[in-house]
Amino acid sequence: MTTRTLSQLSVPIISAPMAGGPSTPELAAAVTRAGGLGMLAGALLDMETFADQIDSLRELTFGVNLFLPDDPTGADVDAYAHTLAPWFRKFDVSPGDMPRRDDRYWEKFAWLVEHPVPLVTSTFGTFDAAETEALHQVGTEVWCTVTSGAEAMEADAAGVDALIVQGPEAGGHRGSFDGSAPEVSLIDLLADVRSASDLPRIAAGGLMDGHDIAPLLAGGSAHAAQLGTAFLDTHEAGTRPVHREQLTANPETAVTRAFSGRPARGLVNEFMRTFGADAPLAYPDVHYLTAPMRAKAGAAGDPSALSMWAGTGHSRARNAAASELMAEWAQQLGR
Template identity: 75%
Template sequence: MTTRILSELSVPIVSAPMAGGPSTPDLARAVTAAGGLGMIAGALLDLEKFAAQIDSMRDVRFGVNLFLPDDPTSADVDAYAARIAPWFEKYDAEPGVLPRRDDFYPEKFRWLIHNPVPLVSSTFGTFDAAEVAAFHEVGTEVWCTVTSATEAAEAERNGVDALVVQGPEAGGHRGSFDGSAPEEPLDQVLAAVRAVSTLPRIAAGGLMDGFDIAPLLESGAADAAQLGTAFLNTTEAGTRQVHRDQLTETADTAVTRAFSGRPARGIVNEFMLDNSEDAPLAYPDLHYLTAPMRAKAGAAGDPSALSMWAGTGHLRARRATVSELMSEWAQQLGR
């Protein structure tokens, strides 16, 4: 089983939508030019930047990812803000303010209906059946990021076309619907999803080259792969230099809510070690709360208080162009 978009790929590799800077239109364009599918990270952008990035891609095949809004929790964000106050003092930063909880999702959804794109994927939940139908009506294919069989079954009931099956090895935010961080490894999640759904599966989590992907394709566990960390050190990525440096200088990664209020895997640093146990489940509250501190740390080239999302294979990330990596991976896949 396949989809229109997947059938068009000469290399079954999708660039992960890495919100917050690493994913750029240049990166997405280069992945598509090399036979894969480039993704625009629509999250954490205002509507003007969102539209501009998408419109810059209109001459090539691409997809757009959206974060679905989280419901507010009863977490005590003020208590966490008080706990991390010394970190704000260290960087002479003020706590950030939550502008809007929904990441402008209603406006982004309406814009995509009036300005259709080839593909839209969701993270943190599934589009409901009416939203999926609306996308299909304008010719847009729909994917959903899932971390369990239960989530996969719900997404299939709502009519999505394919599933991005994410394991805990993946860098960045876990795509779970409820903010949890399931620990079953990718191969087990793929098997569980395959048992309940016949939809095409795009594997994500810890995959760094064609040799990692090939066994999944050959066994039928997956129909394609989504790679993010493998692209972090490419010329086209928007990754900060301090983040690039830490890809090879720091071995350990861990899952934390300390920076954003949702579980996400990143390179271990002092802020994570100090605050992970106390960080509440409160996204995007903590994302905006810590944003000024993270910006100051990044500008100073200081990795100790910067969220540096990366998967378990990050030490294998290489400095190269997207074209060079995609060509090498295609050869490894016999394409």
């Protein structure tokens, strides 16, 4: 089983939509031109930037990812802010304010219906049946990120075309619908999802090259793979210099809510160690709360208080052009 978009790929590799800077139009274009599928991260962008990035890729096949809004959890964010006060003072910043909870999701979704793109994917939930149909009506393919068989069944029932199966090895935010962090390995998760749904599966989590992907394709576990960490140090990525340095200098990753209020895997640093146990489940409240501190740390090249998302294979990330890596991976896959 396949989809229109998957059938067009000469190399079954998708660049993960890495919100917050690493994913760029240049990276998406390079991956698509190399035979894969480039993705844009629509989350955390204002509407002007969102539209400009998408319009810059109109001559190519690409996808756009959206974060579905999280409802308030009732967690005590003020108490967490009080706990973080010494770090705010350390970086001479005030706690950040949340401009709006929904990340302009409804505006972005409406814009995508009015200005169709080849593919739209969701994270933190599935588009409902009406949303999926609205995208289908304008010729847009729809994928959903899932972290369990139950989520796969829900997405399937909503009419999506394919499932991005994200294992715990993946860097960045876990795509779970409820903010949990399931620990079922990617291999076992692919089997669970395969039992729950017949939709095509795109494997994500800890995959760094063609050698990692080949067994999944050969065994029928997956129809393609989505790679994020493997692209973090490419020339086209928007990854901060200190984040690039830490990919090979820092040996450890862990899953934490400390920076954003949702579980996400990143390189372990002092802030994560200090507050990982205290952080509430409250996204995007905590994301905006810590944003000024993270921005200050990033600008200063200080890794101690910066969220540096990375998967378990981060030490294998290479500084190269995305086209060079794609060509090498294609050869490993016999493409």
